[in-house]
Amino acid sequence: xxxxxxxxxxxxxxxxxxxxxxxxxxxxxxxxxxxxxxxxxxxxxxxxxxxxxxxxxxxxxxxxxxxxxxxxxxxxxxxxxxxxxxxxxxxxxxxxxxxxxxxxxxxxxxxxxxxxxxxxxxxxxxxxxxxxxxxxxxxxxxxxx
Amino acid sequence: xxxxxxxxxxxxxxxxxxxxxxxxxxxxxxxxxxxxxxxxxxxxxxxxxxxxxxxxxxxxxxxxxxxxxxxxxxxxxxxxxxxxxxxxxxxxxxxxxxxxxxxxxxxxxxxxxxxxxxxxxxxxxxxxxxxxxxxxxxxxxxxxx
DNA sequence: GTCTAAAACTTTAAGCTTGAAATGAATCGG
DNA sequence: CCGATTCATTTCAAGCTTAAAGTTTTAGAC
Numbered sequence: 001x002x003x004x005x006x007x008x009x010x011x012x013x014x015x016x017x018x019x020x021x022x023x024x025x026x027x028x029x030x031x032x033x034x035x036x037x038x039x040x041x042x043x044x045x046x047x048x049x050x051x052x053x054x055x056x057x058x059x060x061x062x063x064x065x066x067x068x069x070x071x072x073x074x075x076x077x078x079x080x081x082x083x084x085x086x087x088x089x090x091x092x093x094x095x096x097x098x099x100x101x102x103x104x105x106x107x108x109x110x111x112x113x114x115x116x117x118x119x120x121x122x123x124x125x126x127x128x129x130x131x132x133x134x135x136x137x138x139x140x141x142x143x144x145x
Numbered sequence: 146x147x148x149x150x151x152x153x154x155x156x157x158x159x160x161x162x163x164x165x166x167x168x169x170x171x172x173x174x175x176x177x178x179x180x181x182x183x184x185x186x187x188x189x190x191x192x193x194x195x196x197x198x199x200x201x202x203x204x205x206x207x208x209x210x211x212x213x214x215x216x217x218x219x220x221x222x223x224x225x226x227x228x229x230x231x232x233x234x235x236x237x238x239x240x241x242x243x244x245x246x247x248x249x250x251x252x253x254x255x256x257x258x259x260x261x262x263x264x265x266x267x268x269x270x271x272x273x274x275x276x277x278x279x280x281x282x283x284x285x286x287x288x289x290x
Numbered sequence: 291g292t293c294t295a296a297a298a299c300t301t302t303a304a305g306c307t308t309g310a311a312a313t314g315a316a317t318c319g320g
Numbered sequence: 321c322c323g324a325t326t327c328a329t330t331t332c333a334a335g336c337t338t339a340a341a342g343t344t345t346t347a348g349a350c
Binding site: 001006012016021023024115116118119127130 | 163209266277286
């Protein structure tokens with residue numbers, strides 16, 4: 001194993017640690033301030049961004065979760081009256097999901113606090129740092145398959 | 146909401162996306178090549194690094210998971226004969242966990258492949274990139290509480 | 291010494307997550 | 321049209337994860 005490879009491994013472990021710690025803080029914020037969870041927030045954020053509705057497949061692809069997982073989270077949001085399923089008129093396989101009025105209001109009530117939390121978590125990164133970070137992430141993302 | 150705050154949010158979302166995608170590839174590697182999971186690998190790696198054994202509390206702190214979670218994963222590893230619990234002689238509350246012979250061999254059989262996978266995932270980052278990344282992560286990590 | 295608080299774990303209930311299998315629907319080649 | 325394949329989704333079993341509550345043990349205050 002090369003020296004470089006070992007350095008990549010250490011960097012990866014550190015990256016994972018920092019993101020997990022940050023996620024834990026966000027999760028705690030959502031639980032204490034809004035009595036909800038990160039997966040629910042993520043789904044609601046996706047539905048908020050695409051107000052016209054998303055298919056289940058689009059949703060799971062956007063969030064990088066399995067299709068069965070998306071089904072489960074949407075089930076619970078629907079049970080709580082925050083999301084809604086609507087069958088497609090043209091393709092009877094597909095289902096559109098969107099937020100209900102209540103879901104929209106609930107998300108709007110959380111979004112600003114969430115952004116403030118993230119702002120706090122990254123508060124030591126200035127514009128130049130953010131640009132550097134994005135550049136590095138873009139390099140990592142490049143398709144390798 | 147300031148412009149900078151919005152940029153931090155976008156950067157965070159991207160960071161999360163990239164690490165989740167990388168984690169998914171590692172998970173797939175572990176499943177296909179070694180019929181195991183990321184949490185199990187993480188626990189085994191921690192036990193490998195600290196060969197003399199770890200308490201359950203140390204383990205959950207190292208991995209940033211709840212204590213109940215550590216209990217569950219160690220239960221399964223123990224059932225499979227890969228890890229072992231040993232009560233402390235001086236403090237009857239604490240339990241030491243370590244890898245069995247079989248666990249050591251199993252981990253050694255996976256470690257190189259895992260490092261190669263990570264090397265591949267970060268293959269577009271050279272030494273300078275890695276240093277830049279670590280610097281940024283250190284900034285993020287700084288205590289904010 | 292005794293009482294109280296803290297610590298180390300485990301247990302529990304609920305929710306999250308995955309991969310695989312199942313269902314039902316659309317598409318495509320012939 | 322028909323049969324095979326692909327596609328969108330759900331269901332399922334197993335494992336992961338958390339927060340909270342519970343158990344047992346240790347340590348500290350007095």
